[in-house]
Amino acid sequence: MSTRDLVLTALFAAIIVALGLLPPIYVGIVAVPITAQSLGVMMAGVVLGAKRGSIAVLIVIALVAMNLPVLSGGRGGMTALVAPTSGFLYGWVFAAFVTGFLSERLVNAGQSGLVQTVSFFLAAVIGGIFVLYPFGIIFAAIVADVTLQKAFLGSLFYVPGDVLKAFVAALVGRAVMVGYPLLPVRA
Amino acid sequence: MQSLYLEGNSALHRLSPRAKIFSLFLLGLVLFISNNIPLLAVVMLLTVLAYRSVGMPKKESAARLKPILLTIAFVALVTFIVNPWHQALATLLRLTALMLFAAAVTATTTIAQFMDEITTLVRPLERIGWVKATDVGLAVGLVLRFVPEIIARYHAISEAHAARGLKVRPTTILTPLIILTLRDADNVAAAIDARGIRRHVS
Numbered sequence: 241m242s243t244r245d246l247v248l249t250a251l252f253a254a255i256i257v258a259l260g261l262l263p264p265i266y267v268g269i270v271a272v273p274i275t276a277q278s279l280g281v282m283m284a285g286v287v288l289g290a291k292r293g294s295i296a297v298l299i300v301i302a303l304v305a306m307n308l309p310v311l312s313g314g315r316g317g318m319t320a321l322v323a324p325t326s327g328f329l330y331g332w333v334f335a336a337f338v339t340g341f342l343s344e345r346l347v348n349a350g351q352s353g354l355v356q357t358v359s360f361f362l363a364a365v366i367g368g369i370f371v372l373y374p375f376g377i378i379f380a381a382i383v384a385d386v387t388l389q390k391a392f393l394g395s396l397f398y399v400p401g402d403v404l405k406a407f408v409a410a411l412v413g414r415a416v417m418v419g420y421p422l423l424p425v426r427a
Numbered sequence: 428m429q430s431l432y433l434e435g436n437s438a439l440h441r442l443s444p445r446a447k448i449f450s451l452f453l454l455g456l457v458l459f460i461s462n463n464i465p466l467l468a469v470v471m472l473l474t475v476l477a478y479r480s481v482g483m484p485k486k487e488s489a490a491r492l493k494p495i496l497l498t499i500a501f502v503a504l505v506t507f508i509v510n511p512w513h514q515a516l517a518t519l520l521r522l523t524a525l526m527l528f529a530a531a532v533t534a535t536t537t538i539a540q541f542m543d544e545i546t547t548l549v550r551p552l553e554r555i556g557w558v559k560a561t562d563v564g565l566a567v568g569l570v571l572r573f574v575p576e577i578i579a580r581y582h583a584i585s586e587a588h589a590a591r592g593l594k595v596r597p598t599t600i601l602t603p604l605i606i607l608t609l610r611d612a613d614n615v616a617a618a619i620d621a622r623g624i625r626r627h628v629s
Contacts, residue, residue: 243625244616246562250569251612255605257570258577265597279597287605299566306541306567307431307533317431317533318451319495322525324502382459384502385518390509408597415602420609 241295248422249292253299256280260312277312279405281332282364285339286413289423294337301329327379331372339367343413344423353414360413364406369399432537433487437480439535444544447532454528458521464513467520474527481534491534495526542567559627569615577608 241249259276284293300310309316311329320326342363347356373395381391417423439447454470461467483491499522506515542564549560584603588595619625 241562242616243620244612246566246625247569247612247616247619248609250566251573251608251615252605253566254570254573254577255608257574258581261574261578262581265595265600276597276601279601283601283605287609299570302545302563303567303570306538306545307536308538308571309429309431313494315494318448318529319526319533322451322455322529323495323498324522325498383522384506385514385521386506386509390505394505408601411598412601412605415598416605416609419602419606422609 245292248288249296250299252284252288252292252296253303256284256296256300257303257310260310278328278332278368278402279409281336282339282368282406282409283412283416285336285341285367286343286360286364286409287416287422288340289344290337290340293340294333297332297336301333304329322383324380324383325376326383328372328376330379331375334375335367335372337367338371339363342366347417347423349421356417357410357414361406361410364409364413365403368406368409369402373399430538431491431533433481433483433534435482435535437482437535439477439481439531442535444536444540447536448544451525451528451532455525458525462514462517464517464520467517467524471520471524471527474524474531478527478531481531483534491530495530496523499523499526559625562625565619565624573608573611577604580604580607 256277259280262276265276281297284296287293288296303310304316304320305318307317311320320329340363343360346359346363351359377388377391377395380386380394381388384391386394454474458467458470499519502522503515503519506518510518545563546560549558549563552558553560581600581604584600585595588599593599
């Protein structure tokens with residue numbers, strides 16, 4: 241990995257950590273609080289692509305394993321790795337990878353802004369929801385000893401929030417690409 | 428950023444990190460294979476003893492255990508509703524035992540010890556050529572160094588919003604935050620290469 245890629249990856253991991261430490265941002269007329277850390281994971285895929293985005297998340301997990309309270313709410317250490325919700329943490333790696341993979345393939349510089357934003361949104365939804373949730377659901381079903389069906393129903397509560405985050409990730413991803421394009425160009 | 432390690436001199440503090448992590452996963456295995464409630468209760472009491480042997484001050488202990496025990500209570504409540512009572516009780520005992528031991532391991536192991544363990548774990552991958560062990564240390568160091576900068580930048584952008592009378596929205600604050608942070612990457616990478624820190628990359 242080139243030094244520049246390593247630094248980009250590490251700095252984005254720092255962004256994900258920082259987003260866990262900052263207070264939630266309020267969105268919309270109804271003032272929905274968005275805890276930005278999972279948003280950070282989607283953005284890692286959208287901004288950095290598959291390889292660097294997923295490695296950024298791996299670095300964050302390594303920090304958690306190293307006893308640092310980097311997850312939102314000051315969580316960290318072994319307890320964050322074996323809790324019922326830890327499946328979502330491990331799933332973040334694959335979510336960032338898929339989001340990045342799709343972003344690299346679907347988006348290029350020649351498209352209009354709207355097409356780019358929609359493509360990023362699709363990448364974020366497929367990675368951040370359809371790939372992520374099975375990891376969280378299966379892990380929770382095993383650890384909490386409930387059926388997959390019940391774990392699935394329990395997780396549906398979070399979907400609207402995550403769709404909103406995917407939308408934000410798409411807008412930010414597009415804006416960042418205009419200002420500082422980083423996705424590997426696929427001809 | 429403060430680590431979750433707590434100073435002390437208990438038996439767990441003196442045990443090697445590898446032994447502790449291995450015990451944690453062994454414990455997890457035993458807990459999840461077994462359905463025997465008396466056995467689970469005994470194991471849970473042992474983990475309570477292990478946790479108390481760490482010698483955490485009550486306030487710190489309460490602060491750390493509160494979110495974990497709240498999650499466990501919530502899961503236990505849900506499982507009581509959807510599962511037969513003995514299954515729910517087994518889940519409650521399992522999760523409490525696992526969480527208490529995990530918290531004990533967390534409180535008795537330093538960052539440096541974990542760092543060494545991770546580097547050792549990564550070495551076999553080095554032979555395949557996937558990753559360099561020193562790169563892991565470099566990446567972790569970079570993250571720790573830059574998190575305070577990113578937070579400071581966030582506050583600066585936030586104040587700039589306030590100065591212009593704008594509300595802080597995700598798109599207007601995250602975009603400049605990310606772009607400015609990633610622009611630093613080129614300078615940092617040049618500095619790293621200039622110092623020859625990554626000698627294996629020419």
